[in-house]
Amino acid sequence: MSAVFEVINLKKAFGGLVVTNDVSLSMVAGDRVALIGPNGAGKTTFVNLVTGALKPSSGEVRLRNEPVTRIGPTGRVQRGLVRSFQVTRLFQDMTPAEHVGLAVLQRTGKSAELHGNFLTRPAVMEEVYDLLERLGLYSLAHRKVREIAYGQQRLLELAIALALKPSVLLLDEPAAGVPQSDTGRIEEALANLPADLAVVMIEHDMDLVFRFAKRVVVLAAGTIIFDGLPADVTKDARVREAYLGSYANAGLNA
């Protein structure tokens, strides 16, 4: 199977400080990868490089065999690379239906149309209600976001991302800030993600990582120190070192 998403020798340095060093990653459709690493390992920088918010010093990002390193963030979204946010970024005065509707319209190239309320467009709304229903948000479709629970807002983030029909989905701590009672709903939604979607999840909660991921990538001091099965990750000596101590030195021998 050919890779839908490839990162090749990605490197980013701020002055003399190398924050991402020679990172390579390749994913096929249906992959479920968890990207983990101690604080300051360079996970956020990695997301920013991949989504186009930051320009890499060297290296390449490819989506479905097309190099996108020189394409801006919006162009990468249009080509199927979609991210979610660690802290929800939603419009407080808008409804879930409006959020998802806007995403559907954007995907179909109709978000710049000057006429017709999309809440009255049958084709768009059918898809919107369908997505909201799948994530258990149907009954909240026309409530303002400020009135719905945080766990439901996280689900809405997922609905928006899915409405863009991505081929690669980057989830930045999808369960962050969600009360324990609601994490089950999030996990259920993650388990029901489309089978052919390649998903990278950044997560600290190791229980969630083990349940979700088929492959774990560990980043420490800007370098990938482990890429393999979840069952092997806790046995790996370098991973233990990175998490349990002396990881400050990892940058020196990298």
Next chain:
Amino acid sequence: MTEKTNSTLAAGAATTRSRLRAGFIKRDLYGFAAIVIVAAAGYVLFPDNLALLTRIIAIALLVLSLDLVTGYCGVATLGQAALFGSGAYAAGILSAHYGINDPLLMTLGGIFAGAVAGLICGIVMLRAHGLPQLVLSIALVYLFHEFANKASSWTGGSDGLSGIVLDPLFGLYEFDLFGHTAYFFGVVLLLIVFTLLRIVVRSPFGMLCRGIKEDPVRIRALGASPHKAVIKMYIISGAVAGTGGALSAISTQVVALDALSFTQSAEALVMLVLGGTGSLFGALVGTVIFMLFEDFVSAANPFHWLTMVGALLIVVVLFAPKGIFGTVQDLLSVRKNTTGETRP
């Protein structure tokens, strides 16, 4: 998790859709009717002061245009009169220099010039954000002002542009000394613009712009370019402001440099904040209240009227930060909710 069959889902969607559509049309009709009633009341109550009423309409168009970029897109500007003045001068110059005296053609000229000015201002303004953006807008309106001042062979400079002659509207209605025709022309223009803007602000594009105002990062993550959308809104805003400028040129038959001034821009912003940003009704309410208050208070106390205007503003900003319309709307919806009615 709820189990719904596809047919009940679709049926539910269809009823929601028709209910929402009915709601939108009802609110549009209310708005339309409110403008007609206020316009008629003005005509009956102030028959000798139609010039003031027409001026209120022209400024209302300017404030509406400002609402589009500030209230809907979150662009801070103190230079909106650049677009208004461009429209006024274009309409005036068409008549005074080219002998095109048809009011409709003059209005079209004003719309076009306003849109072009909107494009220019939009491109320049979006190079910056926040405070630098505000300063750029002030710089722009001064540049437009100075340009009009220097190009005095076209604009009449500080003497103002005179020599505007008007053909009868549709070849039938003379623009009379009392301003009846100009007033009706203005009311019709306002109704057309208001209806079109209602469509625009709740279109997908309008929703996109509201999103940009709240969180451009989110919009970019959807794959949409905030930059492109705001420039498009600036062009629309320019066309609206240009309509107001043209109406002002047509109704007074002179264009003064004031039309392009920083003061006019700042006053428009004050009116918008007074009425409530991010709502077309807010823009209209703010303009009408500010201008009537200004007219009334300056007649009652010619020396201290500005103090009164200042006091009114402080009261509104402190006690009704959403503006007069926004606050009244909130109060009404609270009452509605307590009586058991829910909004869709």
